Amino acid sequence: MKQTWRWFGPDDTVTLSHVKQAGASGIVTALHQLNDGRAWPEDEILKRKAIIEDAGLTWSVVESIIVHEDVKTRSGRYRELIDNYKASIRAVAKAGIKTICYNFMAITDWTRTDLDYQMQHGGTALRFDVVEFCAYDLFILKRPGAEADHPPERIERAQARLKRMSESDLARLERNLIEWVPAREFVYDRQSLNRMLDVYGELSTEGFRQNLFEFLAEIVPVAEEAGVRMAIHPDDPPFPLFGLPRVVCCAADARALLSAVPSAANGITLCTGSYGANPENDLVAMAKEFAPDIHFAHLRNVTKEGDGSFHEAEHLEGDTDMIRVVDALMTEERRRQAEGREDWEIPMRPDHGHAIVDDIGKRVNPGYSCIGRLKGLAELRGVMRTIETLGGLR
Structure with a gap:
């Protein structure tokens, strides 16, 4: 699997030098300073790409081009904003970045107390x-x-x-x-x-789901034409917050999304932590079922608590059998290689590492400390190397 690392740009306290020392080769990032619904200018994309490549790394995944709230509610400036989104897809594709991770969470992004x-x-x-x-x-x-x-x-x-x-x-x-x-x-x-919250008003879960499908019906053909694979990130947590609709929480949601706009350009990000916080989800089974449609993987683990609470676990601990998830993804990679696909390698990144050792007390983005993710990547790399040596689990 392609070992990548989320980087929040030049102001990130975890530098590209740190990323390279951790052993990752790909960068997952976005033009965060421009993420307000505008179309991303080609020159700004190329500037960011040059910074990454000058460090000896590759910009592997865009995470994320923000989906504006007007698009999610199909109100206000949504037509203009969808056109901007299409322009951004074309621009990143022209720069050679062919995987885009995004989410469709109403108002909130990932949320923790x-x-x-x-x-x-x-x-x-x-x-x-x-x-x-x-x-x-x-x-x-x-x-x-x-x-x-x-x-x-x-x-x-x-x-x-x-x-x-x-x-x-x-x-x-x-x-x-x-x-x-x-x-x-x-x-x-x-x-x-x-x-x-008032803007969302009477928008039902099914109405919100339909808004997602209509958005996909417009952007997926653009992604197809540009050679880009869209990979939707699940809701995090995978249950409603503030009475808002959630539509990417479980295997049934993923099936509905993939069947609504069938295309190789319409796929998913398998976030084992987000899906894993939902007791309904069997992550090993999902990795196998959705393997052809998995364009990106966030590999992290959670421990679910009896009342529905959860916390981020060590990457190889928690409630998800991470080793068998990785095996399923690497089995899919071998299938893609046999088809002769140039894009056979699935980019993955360690996600939401613990704050440990020298990162305790430092100014870091919570969940995105250096040493916790380095530890997680090292553990996952060991799993991948073993599976590769064995040719898969028995």
Whole structure:
């Protein structure tokens, strides 16, 4: 598999030199400073590509060209924004980048309640606590109708938890939930989040799904023509937040998406952590079923907790059998090689590493510390090398 690394651009504290030392050869990045719905200029793409190549690396995957909220709701400037998206696809393809990872999550991107969850080994991880989220949704944001989205026992626990939280705890929770995610188009405060929730208003899950399919019907032919493979990232967490629709949470969602616009250019990003947080999903089975349509892989693991909460686990620990997932992906690579495909190699990246060793206390994007991901990549590389030597698991 193509070993890649997410890099947030020249301001990232994890440098391209660090990436090269970690042993990755491909970069996963975007023009984050231009991710507001505008078409990406070719010259800006080439500037970023040159920086990467000057470091001896390759820009392997674009993650992400942001899908604007107007496109998701098919309101406002959505026609202009879809045209911009098409132009960006053509521009990155012209620069030789042929895989685009994107998501279709309403308002939020990946969401956690805790960015510094203490692990037994002394480092920290990302965690989503359903009780803390409930406390915020009902009693701080005070979203109308939120009571219907949480079971009574969770609400009772949230009330008790809220009484134990200090003002700084509450500020941290709000910041984690709505004010911070790396490379998000923009951040929210309580008022602007409520305004966006009103925009979604009566949009049902099926209505939102149809908006995704209509978006794909427009961009996939452009991707086909440009030789680009689109790879949708699953919802993270893979269940509704703030009453918003979620449409990429499980195997059935992936099947519906792939059948709605059948094309080699319409595929998925197999994020084993996002899909893995949904108890319905069997990641080994999904890796096998969707193998021909997997254009990119985020390899990380989670440990699910009894109430629906979860935290990021070590890459080879947690609830997903990562070794068999990797074996399924490498089996698909061998199939593609046998077909004579030049793009047989599936790009993968270690994802959401723990903050450990010298990264503890440093200014890093939570989940994107250097040493935690280096450790994860080394472990995954060992798995891949063993599977390659054996010719696959027996």
